[in-house]
Amino acid sequence: MQNLKSQYWRTIGDVQLKDLVFIDERSVNLAMTRCYGRAKKGKRAYSKSPYNRGQNITMIGAIATTGFLAHARI
Template sequence: MTRRFGRALSGQRAYGTCPQQRGRNVSLIGAIALRGVVASIAIMGATDGLTFEAFISQRLVPKLWPGACVVIDNASIHHCCISTSYRRTSRSYFTLSLFLFP
């Protein structure tokens, strides 16, 4: 991050530079458990519901164990996962899927 304020000796001008071009957005999706990181993915650009659903079905579900509990916050992209394809994929792995209260 670039400093917003500069420092200089009294009576001297503070000079500084800041980058003119910003990099692309990187979206990180991850799942953690008491034993560490279960699954993670880094995606260039924005994340939508389809991308999140693909992460659940292709990265997270194969690494889950019987009796695992998945807790999801209330972000709008997470609501796609309650579709029938998510329940069909996850039926044998999850015992409980919870949304956090807002």
């Protein structure tokens, strides 16, 4: 195990910071809503929520040390 760690750090040590790109993927459903709410003492919390399942939205983005590179909505 220790040998693998040493090998990893020798390999990653050659990578330049400017060459790194980080990619993130997120997903959200437009019908997502909270099940509980808060209200002042003696008051009732009201809210509207969708009745159907809603649409799923997926977003992907890429960022590097130079800034934001790209984004896509699928």
